[in-house]
Amino acid sequence: MDPTSDSTAAPPVTAPGTPSAGLATLSVEDRTASGSVPIEEREVVFDCQGVGVRYNGKRALRDVDLRIHANAVTALIGPSGCGKSTFIRCLNRMNDLIPGAAVDGAVAYHGEDLYDPQVDPIEVRKRIGMVFQKPNPFPKSIYDNIAFGPRVLGMKDQLDDRVEQALKRAALWDEVKDRLKEGALGLSGGQQQRLCIARALAVEPDVILMDEPCSALDPISTSAIEDLMLSLTDEYTVVIVTHNMQQAARVADMTAFFSVDQGETGARCGVLVEVDRTERIFTNPANERTEAYVTGRFG
Amino acid sequence: MREGFQEELDALSASVLEEGRVAAHAVSEATRALVDWSVDAFDATLAAEADLKRRYVDTEAHVETVLARQAPVASDLRTVLAVLHINRSLERAAHNAARVAHLATPPPRRALVEEAVITDALRAMGERGAEMLRTSVDAFDRRDPGADRLLAALDELVDRENEKIAETILSIDINDPELRQWASRMLFAGRWLERVGDHAVNVGERVTYMVTGEAPIVEHTG
Numbered sequence: 320m321d322p323t324s325d326s327t328a329a330p331p332v333t334a335p336g337t338p339s340a341g342l343a344t345l346s347v348e349d350r351t352a353s354g355s356v357p358i359e360e361r362e363v364v365f366d367c368q369g370v371g372v373r374y375n376g377k378r379a380l381r382d383v384d385l386r387i388h389a390n391a392v393t394a395l396i397g398p399s400g401c402g403k404s405t406f407i408r409c410l411n412r413m414n415d416l417i418p419g420a421a422v423d424g425a426v427a428y429h430g431e432d433l434y435d436p437q438v439d440p441i442e443v444r445k446r447i448g449m450v451f452q453k454p455n456p457f458p459k460s461i462y463d464n465i466a467f468g469p470r471v472l473g474m475k476d477q478l479d480d481r482v483e484q485a486l487k488r489a490a491l492w493d494e495v496k497d498r499l500k501e502g503a504l505g506l507s508g509g510q511q512q513r514l515c516i517a518r519a520l521a522v523e524p525d526v527i528l529m530d531e532p533c534s535a536l537d538p539i540s541t542s543a544i545e546d547l548m549l550s551l552t553d554e555y556t557v558v559i560v561t562h563n564m565q566q567a568a569r570v571a572d573m574t575a576f577f578s579v580d581q582g583e584t585g586a587r588c589g590v591l592v593e594v595d596r597t598e599r600i601f602t603n604p605a606n607e608r609t610e611a612y613v614t615g616r617f618g
Numbered sequence: 619m620r621e622g623f624q625e626e627l628d629a630l631s632a633s634v635l636e637e638g639r640v641a642a643h644a645v646s647e648a649t650r651a652l653v654d655w656s657v658d659a660f661d662a663t664l665a666a667e668a669d670l671k672r673r674y675v676d677t678e679a680h681v682e683t684v685l686a687r688q689a690p691v692a693s694d695l696r697t698v699l700a701v702l703h704i705n706r707s708l709e710r711a712a713h714n715a716a717r718v719a720h721l722a723t724p725p726p727r728r729a730l731v732e733e734a735v736i737t738d739a740l741r742a743m744g745e746r747g748a749e750m751l752r753t754s755v756d757a758f759d760r761r762d763p764g765a766d767r768l769l770a771a772l773d774e775l776v777d778r779e780n781e782k783i784a785e786t787i788l789s790i791d792i793n794d795p796e797l798r799q800w801a802s803r804m805l806f807a808g809r810w811l812e813r814v815g816d817h818a819v820n821v822g823e824r825v826t827y828m829v830t831g832e833a834p835i836v837e838h839t840g
């Protein structure tokens with residue numbers, strides 16, 4: 320099992336309610352739905368400059384300059400091993416939890432340095448939720464799965480309401496409202512994945528990161544999750560990693576293509592090749608490597 | 619990688635080249651039928667039109683299958699879309715050729731100078747139109763992004779011949795019913811041949827878009 324799996328709801332290392340360095344200052348009201356504003360003009364949620372990651376000194380990703388805009392879906396695509404998961408974990412400091420992982424470069428989140436020592440990583444993972452490839456509900460009731468995060472984060476008032484809202488937002492409420500006390504493991508794979516999304520939403524995040532959220536799902540569940548991603552952009556910023564090119568083409572506003580470069584020493588290292596509006600990536604990408612990848616001629 | 623897909627794209631491209639050859643042949647034969655009153659050329663035009671119609675239907679069905687099964691993107695998508703549009707333009711060009719052939723009729727031989735001017739202009743338009751079609755599919759074959767400009771320049775020449783026909787017809791004796799009828803048929807023939815040039819220009823523009831992904835498409839209708 321992925322060692323990083325359950326950290327969306329990991330118990331806080333500081334006491335609940337401890338003020339964190341500015342990361343809690345962004346209120347819900349600040350997140351305006353910005354459907355008609357051109358994506359490049361929307362607020363920059365993440366401004367990554369020269370971001371790289373080493374595992375035990377060995378470089379896996381380098382020099383990523385990427386801006387992620389608010390209220391949009393950004394897809395990360397690229398061949399296996401190019402560092403998509405490594406990169407997406409930089410966005411909520413999940414790499415902190417991986418032994419031997421070291422992040423360099425700068426990640427600004429709403430203009431604040433995400434890696435500032437003052438910043439509370441728990442607050443970060445509350446604001447920036449994550450959903451994984453394999454649905455990973457706890458072996459508890461549906462209700463407790465959703466309520467867990469708010470509980471440990473001290474968001475205990477109106478818990479029933481919070482659970483209901485999160486399940487509604489994740490388009491799962493109608494299917495589970497009569498069985499909230501039943502075990503989450505009795506749900507189908509697609510339902511479990513929406514439950515995990517609801518669990519991430521229950522702590523009122525600003526961003527949802529999803530690493531191959533549909534790769535274990537059938538087409539019907541996949542399209543339910545895709546619809547959900549699109550509907551979430553009115554309130555949230557969504558970043559997904561996907562191997563399904565058509566999925567990126569269907570749901571993403573922006574698409575970033577990562578690939579693997581072989582350095583002089585022969586060491587392989589992930590790089591960002593191109594980022595652009597999705598329609599451009601899939602009709603007329605600027606870079607030959609992107610073209611070769613999206614047309615299935617490489618990778 | 620995706621070898622089957624590449625083979626399908628190659629097959630589509632080969633169809634376009636073959637259609638271009640047939641369309642140009644239809645226009646040449648139609649011109650011969652029109653100005654030389656050749657029955658063989660008339661038959662050859664209609665046979666070419668029918669041949670192209672069959673190819674047109676097959677190519678469109680093949681494009682549909684490729685879109686449904688391969689979900690092409692980027693340059694592959696642009697190639698398939700170009701094939702779809704070019705297929706239509708070539709079919710229309712051959713259809714116009716058939717219209718031209720149907721207008722063939724000997725001149726009444728009364729206004730000799732005017733008849734010669736009109737006939738020469740029609741011959742020039744037809745030959746130019748066939749040449750433009752060959753040029754346009756050749757540009758497709760070579761993935762030549764500059765073909766649209768060359769074809770637009772050639773189209774100017776076709777348009778000029780057509781204007782010459784219209785002006786000449788205005789100068790002939792409209793009280794002679796036989797001459798008037800012939801002239802009005804030639805006026806229409808000029809119009810259909812002029813459209814052949816437009817279709818070749820459309821093909822060139824689709825080629826430019828296919829290669830660069832950038833050029834704005836201004837359809838020349840007809």
Ligand SMILES: Nc1ncnc2c1ncn2[C@@H]1O[C@H](COP(=O)(O)OP(=O)(O)OP(=O)(O)O)[C@@H](O)[C@H]1O
Nearest residue numbers: 374379397398399400401402403404405406417589
């Ligand atoms: N925990 C880790 N420890 C050591 N190396 C790692 C670790 N996680 C990833 N790597 C290495 O970093 C590189 C990038 O891996 P990453 O998992 O980010 O790729 P990916 O693009 O997500 O691939 P996939 O599409 O297969 O999920 C790989 O060479 C991988 O072996």
Ligand SMILES: [Mg+2]
Nearest residue numbers: 403404405530
């Ligand atoms: Mg991965």
